[in-house]
Amino acid sequence: MSRPTTSVSPTAGHVWARLRGLLVAAAILAVAGVTLAALRSGEHHGALDPRSPDAYGSLAVAELLTERGVTTTVVTTGAEAAAAAGPDTTVLVTRPDVLSREQLTSLRAVADTGGRTVVVGAGPRATSVLAPGIEATKTSAAAEATPPRCDLPAARRAGDTDLGGVRYRTADETAHACYPRDARPTLVVTASERGDGDTVLLGTPHPLHNDRLDDHGNASLALQLLGSRPQLVWYLPSLSDSAADRGGPDGFFDLLPGGWRWGLLQLAFAALLAALWRARRLGPLVPERLPVVVRASETTEGRARLYRQTQARDRAAEALREASRRRLAPLVGVSTTQADAPERLLPALARHHSGDVHALLFGPAPADDRALVLLADQLDALEGQVGHRPTAPPPSPVTAPPTDKDRTS
Numbered sequence: 307m308s309r310p311t312t313s314v315s316p317t318a319g320h321v322w323a324r325l326r327g328l329l330v331a332a333a334i335l336a337v338a339g340v341t342l343a344a345l346r347s348g349e350h351h352g353a354l355d356p357r358s359p360d361a362y363g364s365l366a367v368a369e370l371l372t373e374r375g376v377t378t379t380v381v382t383t384g385a386e387a388a389a390a391a392g393p394d395t396t397v398l399v400t401r402p403d404v405l406s407r408e409q410l411t412s413l414r415a416v417a418d419t420g421g422r423t424v425v426v427g428a429g430p431r432a433t434s435v436l437a438p439g440i441e442a443t444k445t446s447a448a449a450e451a452t453p454p455r456c457d458l459p460a461a462r463r464a465g466d467t468d469l470g471g472v473r474y475r476t477a478d479e480t481a482h483a484c485y486p487r488d489a490r491p492t493l494v495v496t497a498s499e500r501g502d503g504d505t506v507l508l509g510t511p512h513p514l515h516n517d518r519l520d521d522h523g524n525a526s527l528a529l530q531l532l533g534s535r536p537q538l539v540w541y542l543p544s545l546s547d548s549a550a551d552r553g554g555p556d557g558f559f560d561l562l563p564g565g566w567r568w569g570l571l572q573l574a575f576a577a578l579l580a581a582l583w584r585a586r587r588l589g590p591l592v593p594e595r596l597p598v599v600v601r602a603s604e605t606t607e608g609r610a611r612l613y614r615q616t617q618a619r620d621r622a623a624e625a626l627r628e629a630s631r632r633r634l635a636p637l638v639g640v641s642t643t644q645a646d647a648p649e650r651l652l653p654a655l656a657r658h659h660s661g662d663v664h665a666l667l668f669g670p671a672p673a674d675d676r677a678l679v680l681l682a683d684q685l686d687a688l689e690g691q692v693g694h695r696p697t698a699p700p701p702s703p704v705t706a707p708p709t710d711k712d713r714t715s
Contacts, residue, residue: 353400353511354400354401354426354511354514354515354542355380355542356368356378356380356540357380358516359516360516361515361516361517362515362516362517363515363516364514364515364516365516366516366519367514367516367519367525367528367529367532368540370525370529371529371532371533371538374529374533375536376532376533376535376536376537376538377536377537377538378538378540379537379538379539379540380540380542381539381540381541381542382541382542382543382544383544384405384409384412384413384541384543385412386539386541387399387412387413387416387539387541388412388413388415388416390537390539391415391416391419391421391539392419392420392421392537393419393420393421393502393503393535394421394535394536394537395416395419395421395422395535395537395538395539396421396422396423396424396531396532396533396534396535396537396538396539397413397416397421397422397423397424397539397541398424398426398532398538398539398540398541399413399423399424399425399426399428399436399541400426400511400540400541400542400543401426401427401542401543402425402426402427402428402429402432402436403427403428403429403431403432404543405432405543407431407435410432410435410436411435413436413541414435414436416503418498418500418503419503420502420503421503421535422503422504422505422506422534422535423436423503423504423505423506424506424508424531424532425437425505425506425507425508426508426510426511426514427471427472427508427509427510427511428442428472428507429442429444429472430442430443430444433474433507436505436507437494437496437505437507439476439477439478439496440474440475440476440478440481440494440496440507441474441475441476442472442473442474442507443472443473443474443475443490444471444472444473445470445471445472445473445487445488448470449468449469449470449471449510449512450468450469450470451466451467451468451521451522452466452467452468452469452470452485452486452487452492453465453466453485454466454467454484454485454493455484455485455486456482456483456484456485456491457482458482458484458493458495460526460527460530460531461482461484461485461493461527463523463526463530464523464524464526464527464530465522465523465526466522466523467485467513467522467523467524467527468510468512468513468518468521468522468524469485469487469492469493469508469509469510469512469513470487470492470509470510470512471492471509471510471511471512472492472507472509472510473487473488473490473491473492473509474490474491474492474494474507474509475490475491476491476494476496478496480496480497481494481495481496481497482494482495482496485509487509491509492508492509492510493506493507493508493509494506494507495507506531508531512524513525513527513528514528610622614675619671619672619673619674619675619677619678620671622678623671623672623678623681624671626681626682626685627666627667627668627681627685628645628646630667630685630688630689631645631646631651631667632645633689634651634655634667634688634689634692635651635654637658637692637693638651638654638655638657638658638692639654640654648664648667648668651667652664652667655692658692659688659691659692663688666681666684666685666688667685
Protein backbone atom coordinates (compact mmCIF):
# COMPACT_ATOMS: atom_id res chain seq x y z
CA MET A 307 0.00 0.00 0.00
CA SER A 308 1.54 3.29 -1.09
CA ARG A 309 1.76 6.18 1.30
CA PRO A 310 -0.55 9.12 0.55
CA THR A 311 1.10 12.20 -0.91
CA THR A 312 0.74 15.68 0.55
CA SER A 313 1.63 19.17 -0.62
CA VAL A 314 5.01 18.85 1.06
CA SER A 315 5.86 15.52 -0.56
CA PRO A 316 8.63 15.86 -3.19
CA THR A 317 7.47 15.36 -6.75
CA ALA A 318 9.49 14.28 -9.75
CA GLY A 319 9.66 17.87 -10.94
CA HIS A 320 10.98 19.09 -7.61
CA VAL A 321 13.61 16.35 -7.48
CA TRP A 322 14.72 17.12 -11.04
CA ALA A 323 14.92 20.86 -10.30
CA ARG A 324 17.17 20.17 -7.31
CA LEU A 325 19.44 17.64 -8.98
CA ARG A 326 19.74 18.92 -12.53
CA GLY A 327 22.49 21.40 -11.63
CA LEU A 328 24.58 18.71 -9.96
CA LEU A 329 23.97 16.29 -12.81
CA VAL A 330 24.98 18.84 -15.43
CA ALA A 331 28.14 19.68 -13.47
CA ALA A 332 28.99 15.99 -13.10
CA ALA A 333 28.45 15.44 -16.82
CA ILE A 334 30.72 18.37 -17.69
CA LEU A 335 33.44 17.06 -15.38
CA ALA A 336 33.14 13.57 -16.86
CA VAL A 337 33.38 14.87 -20.44
CA ALA A 338 36.33 17.10 -19.54
CA GLY A 339 38.10 14.20 -17.84
CA VAL A 340 37.59 11.88 -20.79
CA THR A 341 38.74 14.58 -23.21
CA LEU A 342 41.90 15.33 -21.25
CA ALA A 343 42.64 11.63 -20.88
CA ALA A 344 42.22 11.16 -24.63
CA LEU A 345 44.48 14.11 -25.42
CA ARG A 346 47.18 12.95 -23.03
CA SER A 347 47.04 9.28 -23.90
CA GLY A 348 48.58 9.78 -27.33
CA GLU A 349 52.15 10.47 -28.30
CA HIS A 350 53.17 11.83 -24.87
CA HIS A 351 53.01 8.34 -23.39
CA GLY A 352 56.34 7.33 -21.89
CA ALA A 353 57.93 10.78 -22.12
CA LEU A 354 61.72 10.65 -21.48
CA ASP A 355 61.49 6.92 -20.76
CA PRO A 356 64.58 5.11 -22.10
CA ARG A 357 62.41 2.05 -22.78
CA SER A 358 59.79 3.90 -24.85
CA PRO A 359 59.96 4.01 -28.68
CA ASP A 360 57.29 6.73 -28.84
CA ALA A 361 58.04 10.15 -30.27
CA TYR A 362 58.57 11.65 -26.83
CA GLY A 363 60.42 8.62 -25.45
CA SER A 364 64.20 8.24 -25.22
CA LEU A 365 64.88 4.69 -26.39
CA ALA A 366 67.13 5.92 -29.20
CA VAL A 367 69.45 7.74 -26.81
CA ALA A 368 69.64 4.69 -24.54
CA GLU A 369 70.52 2.43 -27.50
CA LEU A 370 73.27 4.78 -28.69
CA LEU A 371 74.72 4.98 -25.19
CA THR A 372 74.69 1.19 -24.90
CA GLU A 373 76.66 0.93 -28.16
CA ARG A 374 79.30 3.21 -26.62
CA GLY A 375 79.63 1.07 -23.48
CA VAL A 376 77.43 3.10 -21.14
CA THR A 377 75.21 1.02 -18.87
CA THR A 378 71.78 2.55 -18.34
CA THR A 379 69.82 1.73 -15.18
CA VAL A 380 66.25 2.94 -14.70
CA VAL A 381 65.23 3.84 -11.14
CA THR A 382 61.93 5.25 -9.86
CA THR A 383 62.83 6.47 -6.37
CA GLY A 384 65.16 9.14 -5.09
CA ALA A 385 66.72 6.71 -2.63
CA GLU A 386 67.80 4.40 -5.46
CA ALA A 387 69.22 7.32 -7.42
CA ALA A 388 71.20 8.61 -4.45
CA ALA A 389 72.45 5.13 -3.58
CA ALA A 390 73.76 4.57 -7.11
CA ALA A 391 75.69 7.86 -7.17
CA GLY A 392 79.45 7.74 -7.51
CA PRO A 393 82.41 9.19 -9.41
CA ASP A 394 81.68 6.93 -12.40
CA THR A 395 77.94 7.64 -12.52
CA THR A 396 75.71 10.16 -14.26
CA VAL A 397 72.28 10.66 -12.71
CA LEU A 398 69.61 11.99 -15.07
CA VAL A 399 66.62 13.61 -13.28
CA THR A 400 63.71 13.83 -15.72
CA ARG A 401 61.03 15.57 -13.62
CA PRO A 402 62.73 17.56 -10.87
CA ASP A 403 59.79 19.88 -10.12
CA VAL A 404 57.64 17.02 -8.75
CA LEU A 405 60.23 16.07 -6.13
CA SER A 406 60.16 17.20 -2.52
CA ARG A 407 62.89 19.33 -1.01
CA GLU A 408 64.25 16.33 0.89
CA GLN A 409 64.57 14.33 -2.33
CA LEU A 410 66.27 17.20 -4.11
CA THR A 411 68.73 17.58 -1.23
CA SER A 412 69.69 13.91 -1.45
CA LEU A 413 70.30 14.26 -5.21
CA ARG A 414 72.52 17.28 -4.66
CA ALA A 415 75.07 15.03 -3.01
CA VAL A 416 75.65 13.24 -6.35
CA ALA A 417 77.92 16.03 -7.60
CA ASP A 418 79.88 15.93 -4.34
CA THR A 419 80.80 12.28 -4.98
CA GLY A 420 82.51 13.18 -8.27
CA GLY A 421 79.60 12.18 -10.50
CA ARG A 422 77.43 14.22 -12.82
CA THR A 423 73.83 15.26 -12.31
CA VAL A 424 71.82 16.17 -15.43
CA VAL A 425 68.55 17.93 -14.58
CA VAL A 426 65.95 18.42 -17.31
CA GLY A 427 63.62 21.44 -17.16
CA ALA A 428 64.39 22.39 -13.55
CA GLY A 429 62.21 25.26 -12.30
CA PRO A 430 63.07 27.84 -9.62
CA ARG A 431 62.35 25.52 -6.66
CA ALA A 432 64.45 22.61 -7.93
CA THR A 433 67.26 24.89 -9.10
CA SER A 434 67.56 26.58 -5.71
CA VAL A 435 68.41 23.19 -4.14
CA LEU A 436 70.37 21.40 -6.89
CA ALA A 437 72.31 24.44 -8.12
CA PRO A 438 72.33 27.25 -5.53
CA GLY A 439 73.18 30.64 -6.99
CA ILE A 440 71.46 29.95 -10.32
CA GLU A 441 68.08 31.53 -11.04
CA ALA A 442 65.56 29.80 -13.29
CA THR A 443 62.90 31.54 -15.38
CA LYS A 444 60.25 29.51 -17.15
CA THR A 445 59.29 30.70 -20.60
CA SER A 446 56.92 29.63 -23.33
CA ALA A 447 59.59 29.89 -26.03
CA ALA A 448 59.53 26.80 -28.24
CA ALA A 449 62.67 24.72 -28.65
CA GLU A 450 64.44 25.52 -31.89
CA ALA A 451 67.91 25.36 -33.38
CA THR A 452 70.12 27.56 -31.21
CA PRO A 453 73.88 28.17 -31.52
CA PRO A 454 75.96 27.35 -28.41
CA ARG A 455 77.85 30.67 -28.03
CA CYS A 456 80.02 29.33 -25.20
CA ASP A 457 83.36 27.60 -24.68
CA LEU A 458 81.96 24.29 -23.38
CA PRO A 459 83.65 21.56 -25.49
CA ALA A 460 80.55 19.40 -25.69
CA ALA A 461 78.43 22.33 -26.91
CA ARG A 462 81.03 23.45 -29.47
CA ARG A 463 81.24 19.94 -30.93
CA ALA A 464 77.43 19.59 -31.06
CA GLY A 465 76.84 22.95 -32.69
CA ASP A 466 73.28 24.15 -33.16
CA THR A 467 70.84 22.22 -30.96
CA ASP A 468 67.08 22.34 -30.32
CA LEU A 469 67.00 24.16 -27.01
CA GLY A 470 64.62 26.54 -25.24
CA GLY A 471 62.19 26.16 -22.38
CA VAL A 472 63.60 27.19 -19.00
CA ARG A 473 66.21 29.94 -19.06
CA TYR A 474 68.85 30.42 -16.38
CA ARG A 475 70.96 33.21 -14.96
CA THR A 476 74.16 32.73 -13.00
CA ALA A 477 76.76 35.04 -11.52
CA ASP A 478 79.40 32.27 -11.36
CA GLU A 479 82.10 33.11 -13.88
CA THR A 480 83.40 29.54 -13.85
CA ALA A 481 80.04 28.08 -14.95
CA HIS A 482 79.45 27.34 -18.62
CA ALA A 483 76.36 29.19 -19.89
CA CYS A 484 75.39 27.99 -23.37
CA TYR A 485 72.61 28.23 -25.95
CA PRO A 486 71.19 31.62 -24.90
CA ARG A 487 67.61 32.55 -25.68
CA ASP A 488 66.65 36.18 -25.09
CA ALA A 489 70.07 36.83 -23.55
CA ARG A 490 69.78 33.98 -21.04
CA PRO A 491 71.30 30.50 -21.39
CA THR A 492 69.22 27.36 -21.60
CA LEU A 493 72.14 25.06 -20.76
CA VAL A 494 74.32 25.64 -17.71
CA VAL A 495 77.14 23.43 -16.41
CA THR A 496 78.38 24.27 -12.92
CA ALA A 497 81.12 22.48 -11.01
CA SER A 498 80.68 21.10 -7.52
CA GLU A 499 82.29 22.98 -4.63
CA ARG A 500 83.24 19.79 -2.75
CA GLY A 501 84.31 17.35 -5.45
CA ASP A 502 85.13 16.78 -9.09
CA GLY A 503 81.51 16.35 -10.09
CA ASP A 504 79.27 18.83 -11.85
CA THR A 505 75.60 19.66 -12.36
CA VAL A 506 74.05 20.19 -15.80
CA LEU A 507 70.84 22.19 -16.14
CA LEU A 508 69.07 21.46 -19.42
CA GLY A 509 66.20 23.85 -20.13
CA THR A 510 64.18 21.47 -22.33
CA PRO A 511 64.00 17.69 -22.89
CA HIS A 512 63.74 17.98 -26.70
CA PRO A 513 67.33 16.93 -27.49
CA LEU A 514 66.61 13.59 -25.75
CA HIS A 515 63.38 12.76 -27.60
CA ASN A 516 63.31 10.07 -30.25
CA ASP A 517 61.68 12.29 -32.88
CA ARG A 518 64.36 15.01 -32.59
CA LEU A 519 67.48 13.02 -31.94
CA ASP A 520 68.61 13.15 -35.58
CA ASP A 521 67.97 16.92 -35.91
CA HIS A 522 70.92 19.34 -35.82
CA GLY A 523 73.37 18.48 -33.01
CA ASN A 524 70.84 16.94 -30.62
CA ALA A 525 72.33 13.44 -30.68
CA SER A 526 75.88 14.74 -30.18
CA LEU A 527 74.91 16.91 -27.23
CA ALA A 528 72.82 14.16 -25.59
CA LEU A 529 75.56 11.55 -25.91
CA GLN A 530 78.22 13.88 -24.52
CA LEU A 531 76.12 15.02 -21.55
CA LEU A 532 74.90 11.53 -20.62
CA GLY A 533 77.89 9.44 -21.74
CA SER A 534 80.74 11.15 -19.88
CA ARG A 535 80.72 8.31 -17.29
CA PRO A 536 80.33 4.54 -17.78
CA GLN A 537 77.22 4.32 -15.59
CA LEU A 538 73.97 6.20 -16.26
CA VAL A 539 71.16 6.20 -13.71
CA TRP A 540 67.94 7.27 -15.42
CA TYR A 541 65.68 8.60 -12.67
CA LEU A 542 61.93 8.55 -13.52
CA PRO A 543 59.97 9.83 -10.45
CA SER A 544 56.83 7.86 -9.73
CA LEU A 545 53.93 7.88 -7.27
CA SER A 546 55.66 5.19 -5.21
CA ASP A 547 58.61 7.53 -4.64
CA SER A 548 58.83 8.54 -0.97
CA ALA A 549 60.70 11.49 0.49
CA ALA A 550 63.87 11.11 2.48
CA ASP A 551 63.77 10.66 6.23
CA ARG A 552 62.67 13.90 7.89
CA GLY A 553 64.07 12.98 11.27
CA GLY A 554 60.67 12.88 12.99
CA PRO A 555 57.28 11.21 12.92
CA ASP A 556 55.33 11.60 9.70
CA GLY A 557 51.94 13.25 9.82
CA PHE A 558 48.97 12.44 7.62
CA PHE A 559 49.81 15.08 5.02
CA ASP A 560 53.48 14.05 5.01
CA LEU A 561 52.46 10.61 3.78
CA LEU A 562 50.64 12.02 0.75
CA PRO A 563 52.49 12.62 -2.52
CA GLY A 564 52.78 16.22 -3.65
CA GLY A 565 50.17 15.83 -6.40
CA TRP A 566 47.60 14.44 -3.99
CA ARG A 567 48.07 17.42 -1.67
CA TRP A 568 47.20 19.80 -4.46
CA GLY A 569 44.28 17.59 -5.41
CA LEU A 570 42.93 17.65 -1.84
CA LEU A 571 43.31 21.43 -1.76
CA GLN A 572 41.34 21.75 -4.98
CA LEU A 573 38.63 19.41 -3.69
CA ALA A 574 38.36 21.43 -0.48
CA PHE A 575 38.03 24.65 -2.49
CA ALA A 576 35.39 23.03 -4.70
CA ALA A 577 33.47 21.84 -1.62
CA LEU A 578 33.57 25.37 -0.20
CA LEU A 579 32.19 26.81 -3.43
CA ALA A 580 29.46 24.16 -3.50
CA ALA A 581 28.52 24.98 0.10
CA LEU A 582 28.33 28.69 -0.70
CA TRP A 583 26.26 27.94 -3.79
CA ARG A 584 23.78 25.78 -1.88
CA ALA A 585 23.61 28.25 1.00
CA ARG A 586 22.65 31.21 -1.16
CA ARG A 587 19.18 32.73 -0.79
CA LEU A 588 16.69 31.28 -3.23
CA GLY A 589 14.38 34.30 -3.17
CA PRO A 590 11.28 35.32 -1.16
CA LEU A 591 9.15 32.79 0.65
CA VAL A 592 6.29 31.31 -1.34
CA PRO A 593 3.03 30.74 0.56
CA GLU A 594 1.65 27.25 0.33
CA ARG A 595 -1.69 25.85 1.40
CA LEU A 596 -1.36 23.51 4.33
CA PRO A 597 -2.52 19.93 3.85
CA VAL A 598 -4.77 20.19 6.92
CA VAL A 599 -6.30 23.01 8.94
CA VAL A 600 -5.37 23.12 12.63
CA ARG A 601 -7.62 25.21 14.86
CA ALA A 602 -5.96 27.70 17.18
CA SER A 603 -7.73 26.16 20.15
CA GLU A 604 -6.05 22.82 19.48
CA THR A 605 -2.64 24.49 19.59
CA THR A 606 -3.54 26.15 22.88
CA GLU A 607 -4.84 22.92 24.35
CA GLY A 608 -1.76 21.06 23.20
CA ARG A 609 0.54 23.57 24.83
CA ALA A 610 -1.55 23.43 28.02
CA ARG A 611 -1.20 19.65 28.13
CA LEU A 612 2.57 19.97 27.77
CA TYR A 613 2.66 22.47 30.63
CA ARG A 614 0.57 20.13 32.78
CA GLN A 615 2.63 17.08 31.89
CA THR A 616 5.86 18.81 32.96
CA GLN A 617 4.13 20.63 35.86
CA ALA A 618 5.38 23.92 34.50
CA ARG A 619 2.90 26.03 36.43
CA ASP A 620 5.34 28.92 36.55
CA ARG A 621 5.53 29.15 32.74
CA ALA A 622 1.78 28.65 32.35
CA ALA A 623 1.05 31.40 34.88
CA GLU A 624 3.52 33.75 33.24
CA ALA A 625 1.93 33.10 29.85
CA LEU A 626 -1.54 33.91 31.28
CA ARG A 627 -0.31 37.06 33.02
CA GLU A 628 1.62 38.27 29.97
CA ALA A 629 -1.42 37.84 27.73
CA SER A 630 -3.61 39.69 30.24
CA ARG A 631 -1.11 42.55 30.52
CA ARG A 632 -1.01 42.84 26.72
CA ARG A 633 -4.81 43.10 26.59
CA LEU A 634 -5.14 45.43 29.58
CA ALA A 635 -2.48 47.94 28.53
CA PRO A 636 -4.40 49.48 25.57
CA LEU A 637 -7.56 49.68 27.72
CA VAL A 638 -5.85 51.93 30.29
CA GLY A 639 -3.82 54.00 27.83
CA VAL A 640 -0.46 52.23 28.11
CA SER A 641 1.57 51.07 25.14
CA THR A 642 1.86 47.31 24.70
CA THR A 643 5.66 47.68 24.65
CA GLN A 644 5.44 48.86 28.29
CA ALA A 645 2.87 46.32 29.43
CA ASP A 646 5.50 44.33 31.34
CA ALA A 647 6.67 47.38 33.33
CA PRO A 648 4.77 47.47 36.66
CA GLU A 649 5.68 51.13 37.26
CA ARG A 650 3.75 52.10 34.12
CA LEU A 651 0.90 49.58 34.04
CA LEU A 652 -0.17 49.49 37.71
CA PRO A 653 -0.74 53.28 38.16
CA ALA A 654 -2.83 53.32 35.01
CA LEU A 655 -4.87 50.37 36.24
CA ALA A 656 -5.42 52.09 39.58
CA ARG A 657 -7.48 54.76 37.81
CA HIS A 658 -9.87 52.08 36.50
CA HIS A 659 -9.77 49.48 39.28
CA SER A 660 -9.71 50.03 43.00
CA GLY A 661 -8.22 46.70 44.08
CA ASP A 662 -4.56 45.65 44.43
CA VAL A 663 -3.63 43.86 41.21
CA HIS A 664 0.15 43.74 41.68
CA ALA A 665 0.15 40.18 43.01
CA LEU A 666 -2.34 39.19 40.34
CA LEU A 667 -0.31 40.48 37.36
CA PHE A 668 3.26 40.24 38.70
CA GLY A 669 3.04 37.81 41.62
CA PRO A 670 4.73 34.46 42.26
CA ALA A 671 3.91 31.21 40.52
CA PRO A 672 0.89 29.24 41.77
CA ALA A 673 1.62 26.40 44.18
CA ASP A 674 -0.71 23.84 42.57
CA ASP A 675 -3.10 23.34 39.68
CA ARG A 676 -6.07 24.63 41.70
CA ALA A 677 -4.27 27.93 42.31
CA LEU A 678 -3.41 28.12 38.60
CA VAL A 679 -7.08 27.75 37.62
CA LEU A 680 -8.04 30.38 40.20
CA LEU A 681 -5.43 32.75 38.75
CA ALA A 682 -6.89 32.31 35.27
CA ASP A 683 -10.41 33.11 36.58
CA GLN A 684 -9.19 36.19 38.44
CA LEU A 685 -7.35 37.50 35.37
CA ASP A 686 -10.44 37.02 33.24
CA ALA A 687 -12.55 38.83 35.83
CA LEU A 688 -10.06 41.71 35.94
CA GLU A 689 -10.18 42.13 32.19
CA GLY A 690 -13.96 42.14 32.28
CA GLN A 691 -14.07 44.83 34.97
CA VAL A 692 -11.54 47.09 33.31
CA GLY A 693 -13.08 46.65 29.89
CA HIS A 694 -16.63 47.03 31.27
CA ARG A 695 -17.70 43.68 29.93
CA PRO A 696 -19.33 40.87 31.92
CA THR A 697 -17.34 37.76 32.50
CA ALA A 698 -18.31 34.71 30.53
CA PRO A 699 -20.79 32.45 32.38
CA PRO A 700 -19.76 28.89 32.96
CA PRO A 701 -20.73 26.62 30.08
CA SER A 702 -23.98 24.69 30.48
CA PRO A 703 -23.76 20.95 30.45
CA VAL A 704 -24.23 19.38 27.06
CA THR A 705 -26.87 16.66 26.92
CA ALA A 706 -26.77 13.93 24.36
CA PRO A 707 -29.68 13.66 21.90
CA PRO A 708 -32.32 11.02 22.75
CA THR A 709 -31.84 7.63 21.24
CA ASP A 710 -34.47 5.33 19.77
CA LYS A 711 -34.59 3.41 23.03
CA ASP A 712 -35.43 6.58 24.94
CA ARG A 713 -38.24 7.41 22.50
CA THR A 714 -39.86 4.00 22.83
CA SER A 715 -39.69 4.15 26.59
